[in-house]
Amino acid sequence: MSPELPDILSTPAQTPETFSAPAPAPEVLPVPLRAGACPLGICDGSGFVIEEDSNTASDCRCRAARIAGARTRSLEGRIPRRYRGVSFDRPPVSDIARTAPAQIQSVRRYVQRIGANLDAGKGLWLQGDVGTGKTTLAMLVSKAALDAGRSVAIYSLPRLLNLLREAIDSPEGKLDLLDRLTAVDLLHLDDLGAEARTDWVLEQLYSIVNARYEAERAIVATTNLMPDELSERLGARTVSRLVEVCGDLIPLYGEDKRREFRAPAQTA
């Protein structure tokens, strides 16, 4: 990378106030963000969208979120490909709305006030059977946060625990990772309870949840665990904090939709 270009994403911690200001309009040439795919799949990763007709560049919706992501460098802040097009008015969410209208309404209400909810450290959690759309709905929340220019970290809990295991090898590694996980506007924790329950796992999960709880920062979570299994599998102190951050569980029960017939996926 050319040394003249400000390396926005590796700038050390800045105050949140810095990030709430709109990105300055590019003067001559837009300064590209550091390489990496657009988390929303819109721009080429530069943070700008070129309008062909007028040959001008405008900010991609990802830009504010990525600048805000300076503090959260190297966390996974991208919507996975499968869930990238997720939207209330498209399947599968429009299908889920027919069988679980109240649940969709809860998610919709949350998303409509995403900024205020994140500012208040309020989250959501979705619970229920395999293949009923929990991750899909959680991705809808993460996408709304990214669209609103907020920083998001998206992990399945087993993967995040693997990262913590690796981070432990370096002295500051684990604290640094925990700090970054605490700094994002939204932490999306998928598949709580999918990992083997050990003292170490319970302790790590508690550290993550408690750090965000103390910082009054939002969490969106999904789990296959039944309500009466939560404390036993995740630890009572962790569950107590999750209840306060995420409110009541949003239940999604039913058949595994992955096993039902669907039209063949489009091939590229």
Ligand SMILES: Nc1ncnc2c1ncn2[C@@H]1O[C@H](COP(=O)(O)OP(=O)(O)OP(=O)(O)O)[C@@H](O)[C@H]1O
């Ligand atoms: N009501 C539904 N109608 C049609 N397809 C659905 C519905 N719910 C989910 N799907 C599809 O089923 C698949 C699984 O959805 P998703 O990953 O959100 O499930 P999940 O509840 O998180 O499952 P798991 O518990 O295994 O993590 C996706 O391909 C999704 O598009």
Ligand SMILES: [Mg+2]
């Ligand atoms: Mg899931």
Ligand SMILES: [Zn+2]
């Ligand atoms: Zn973009």
